[in-house]
Amino acid sequence: MKQFAVATLSALTLAVAFSAQADGVPLEQAKLHGDETIQTPVGDIELQDSYFNDDASKRLFDEMDYQRASQAYIWSTPLVSITAWRNNQGKAYGVTKDTDFVVLESLKEKRGIVTGNLTTPYIFNFISLKDGPIEIKYPAGKTAGGVLDFWQRPIFDLGLTGPDKGQGATYVLVGPGQDPAKFKKDGVNVYQSETNNVFIGLRILESDPGYFDKFAKQYQMGRVGKPLAASRFIKSKDVEWSATAPRGIEYWKLLSDILNEEPVRPIDKAWTAMLAPLGIEKGKPFEPNERQKTALLKGAAMGELMTRNLQVNPRYVDVYWPGTSWYKSFDFQTEQETKDRAQIDERATWFYEAVSSTKGMLNPQPGSGQVYMTTKRDSEGRLLRADKNYKLHVPKDVPVAQFWALTLYSENTRRPYDNGGTDIRSANLDSHLKDLKQNADGSIDLYIGPKAPAGFEKNHMKTVGDDGWFVYFRLYAPTQPFFDKSFKLPDFERLD
Incomplete structure (x- = not known):
């Protein structure tokens, strides 16, 4: 009986071992030599004398x-995103010359830009350096912007955060393979791009409504060595378009x-x-x-x-204000790399959700630049939904030298939210709006969702259908309480 039991146990052990081998070993336990069946995401791979057949080869290439x-x-996200932007904007606005600028002012126009701001006009140009370096005579005044390569890395800032500090200057930009030293002379700022295609983006910050016309007349641009001329500024088109990749x-x-x-x-x-x-x-x-x-x-x-x-769960960075779900959206080097690695995940997060980068966006100093705060979750950590109603309590005395703005975006397109509204405030509420209802202590409650609470219609932005959303809370010229975190935004509170 004892011998029978031992024989039976041995047979069972062999059967189990044979069954495990027949079913294949998990990939993480594979020996990868001899005769072996390996479980993989593309089906079993059978090794015979360490080789596999043509069918397995095809499946491995397909998976690879x-x-x-x-x-x-x-x-490739930053590169494809800016290319889609260039192509689609050019078609929508009838761009014909490389010195043409497109001016976006209305909600419909700005709704084309990935997480575009809705508070100031945008002025955009795309130009190639393949035909030679360009020279820019930049006017004085309160403007903010920059020149980017096609990986959306800043080459230099313009305006208040640039070398001209709002006083105006002459710039020369050369392309890859060209020698910047040939163009250096007193009074000229010379830079080099690593890409042929470059982007020039500007925003007018002057309060005087007549400043744009003055800027447009004074701004000059062209190829180095040739007469400079005024650019064409294409505006008031009010067309619907999309820069989403x-x-x-x-x-x-x-x-x-x-x-x-x-x-x-x-x-x-x-x-x-x-x-x-x-x-x-x-x-x-x-x-x-x-x-x-x-x-x-x-x-x-x-x-x-x-x-x-x-984008929703950035695992390489912590929230900005502990105990909340608010992140500083642009939270990496503008060069998109460190001494040891390329910041591929970080830049993909930003350039999937947004476009462009300047030193003023990444490295604002107290009283200058901009900060972009974002969240996708409510006070209980739940993802924001289009069919629920929410409240954001904005404390009094938001630390800004200029203004703050809360802008609503679609998660699908990452562009300003299309809820059927025709005016800017349907997707943007900011401190310039004098009719926002304030609390007794000077704080403001803002609402997002399908339905505005009674009496707070002016403080509300509508969501529709299943178009999921997120926001940017922008601080223009943030002051010290933002940097030392004595100011803190609470999370959205879900109301139903």
């Missing part, structure tokens, strides 16, 4: 390319197009190597086959989900 596409989406194959088409316009930086060579098997290669047309299209479609969708997760 899908994973690369997912990560390439995160890496496309989804699906069109995303990759834009990436392929812009890579063919730009030199490849050393820091990006590993990424371009990973894109080549996907049909995206410098100097070649974008003509992916069906297998590549599948990987790209899956990668674009998963890449956006991963990027949105970073």
Whole structure:
């Protein structure tokens, strides 16, 4: 009987071992040699003498390319976003010259910009340095802005936070491969871009409504060595348009197009190597086959989900005010890298949710620059919903030398929220509005949701359907209580 029991136990042990081998070992336990069946996300991979068959090879390549596409989406977000912006804005506004500027003033116009501010006019230009360096004669006055390369990194600021400090100056901008030293002379600020394409963005901060016309007449721009001329400022179009990066194959088409316009930086060579098997290669047309299209479609969708997760749950940074869900939205180096690494996740978070970067945005000093605070959760840590009503209590004496603004955005498009409103305040409430209802102590309660509470209609922004939302609370020229955190915004309180 004892011998029978031992034999039975041995047989059972062998059967269990055989069954485990037949079912395959988990990937993390694989020996990766000899004869082995390995469980993987792409099905079992059977090794025989350490080799696998053609079917397994195909599945591994498909998974490899899908994973690369997912990560390439995160890496390429700032580049594709600004390219979509340039292309769509140019079409919507009839841009014909590289010195044309587009002026966005109305709600409909500003609703095209990814997390655009709704309180001051925007003035935008895109120009290529491939045809030679450009010279800018910049007027004096209260303005804020900057010149960015196409990775959305600041090359230099303009206006109050720039070298001219609002006094006006002459700038020369040269492209990659050009020698900046050739253009240096007294009274000229010379900078170099690492990309051919550059962006010039401005905001007028002067209170005088007539200042724009003065600025437009005084601003001059053109190729170095040729006569400078006034730019055309295209305004009052009031058109609907979108700068949100496309989804699906069109995303990759834009990436392929812009890579063919730009030199490849050393820091990006590993990424371009990973894109080549996907049909995206410098100097070649974008003509992916069906297998590549599948990987790209899956990668674009998963890449956006991963990027949105970073946007909602940024795991590399803590909340700004302990005990709340408020983050400082731009919380990384404008160079997008440190001594040891590229800040790929950090920049993807910002450039999925927003556009552009300047030193004034990243490094505001007390009494100058801007701060962008954002949240996606309420006081109980729940994600904000379009079908619920919320209150934000804004304490009195918000620490700003200029003004503050609360702007409502769509999570789907990351552009100003479209709730059917036709005026700016339907998606933006700020301290310039004299009819906001205040509390007795000078604080203000602002409301977001499907329905305004009675008596607080002026303090309300409407949400609709299932269009999820988030906000930016902007502090223009923040003062010391923001920096030492003696001022603190509470979380949104859900009312139902």
